[in-house]
Amino acid sequence: MSPILFIEQVLNGLQSGIMLFLMAAGLTLIFGVMGLINLAHGSLYMVGAFAAAAVAGWTGSFVLALAGALAAAAAAGAVIELLVIRRLYDRDHLDQVLATFALILIFSESTRWLFGSFPLYLDVPAALSGPVRLPGGILYPAYRLLIIAVGLVVAAGLFALIARTRIGIQIRAGEADREMIGALGVDISKLYTLVFALGAALAGLAGALVGAIQSVQVGMGEPVLILAFVVIVIGGIGSIKGALVGALLVGLTDTLGSVLLPIFFSSFLEQSSATAVGSALSSMSIYILMAGVLLFKPTGLFGEA
Template identity: 80%
Template sequence: MTLILFIEQLLNGLQLGVMLFLMAAGLTLVFGVMGLINLAHGSLFMVGAFAAAGVAAATGSFLLALIAALAAAAAAGALIEVLIMRRLYHRDHLDQVLATFALILIFSEGTRWLFGSFPLYLNIPPFLSGPITLPGGIQYPLYRLTLIAVGLLVALGLAILISRTRLGIQIRAGENDREMIAALGVDIAKLYTIVFAIGAALAGLAGALVGAIQSVQVGMGEPVLILAFVVIVIGGIGSIKGALIGGILVGVTDSLGGVLLPALFRQFMEPSSAASMGSALASMLIYILMAGVLVVRPTGLFGARA
């Protein structure tokens, strides 16, 4: 492998990692504050992607498409929280899993009814299209670099929100003692709705951004959701910092593993066999990483110790 290919794959992994962070941050907020397992989070990723694709097709504006994705996903999340999730907070986790799995089916069939079964495509805006020359003469897509920058800015914004604002104080207090902050006069129902809407908006933003580099189709959120759960386990439940570090670790491991392992196996076997074996093992790497982290630290890298 050449140095240029290595750097390109490293950047691809970083881009994947920050997109997984946007998904995992919403999940970890919801679970940390509400103790709720939300399998329908991937559907909110899909809602954002379809909303962005629809608005971009109608207006031709990528900025309006992003705003529409944020608004649609946040509104869908708030509606779900008010109508359904409030009835599940004091129920068993199995009830939460079953209810949110039903939401996946409802969102999938509803999206198919509205947009059809064929994939949609969201074009990269002209001002972000084409490659950019990095130090060393490396040509890399400007849009992917923009995704990395957006993800890191969102991470910074979330860190400021959680650590420096009144809402952040309430969120952190809600993670530790919900009954106490309710006794102090905080409207728990309103706080839960806001947190759920923020998490949904982050998922919708990720869907809109990723929708410009892959097709927008029904069911696109479920594979990303699985990776987001892996990120949360690695980073630690309730930790925004853990979601960012975990996302980058998963993204870089997946990206580099898919290139390094087939190249390694080619030294010992035929190219066709090396490619298939290397790809199979590369797909397992992130789960091996997760297992290794859990052996050393069962609560995740930045999770609270039991």
């Protein structure tokens, strides 16, 4: 494998990791602050993608589409927090899983009802549709570079929000002791709605960004949700830093595994069986990574016991 191809694959791994981070950040915030397992997080990702496709269809503007996706996902998040999630904080995790699974079904079928069963059209803006030439002669799609940039900006913003703002302090305090910050006069239910809407908006942004290069269809969120859970387990539940590191690890392992493993096996196996073994192992690679991390750090890389 040439060095150029290798660097391109590393970029691909980074880009997929950054997207996973946007999903995992919301999931881990919601779990860390409210102790809630939200299976419907993938639905919010789907809401973002569908809202972006609809707005892009009406207006033709990609920027407006992204704004629409953020707004729609945040609104959907706030609404389900107020109507459903709020009643689940004191319940068992199993009840939360059941209720949020029901939300997945409701979101999926209402989306089908509104938009139909056929995938929607959403494309990258014309200005970013081609590849750009990076130093070293690497051709790389401009849109994927944009995704990496947006993801890094959001990550920086999120760290600043958590570490430096008043809301961030309240969020961190809520994670540590929710009764105490209620006693100190912080409106805890408003804080929860806010955190939930923030997590939802991040998922919606990921859905819209990814929707432009993937298929905008009902059920698109669930495969990503599973990966996001793997990320937060690796990174440590509740930790934003863990989500970032975990997401990058998963993105790189997944991408490089699917490329390098078949090559590795073909060095001592026959071509067709090398492809078969390599493809099978690469599908497992992130779960092997997760198992390996949990073996040495049972609470995840940045998790607290």
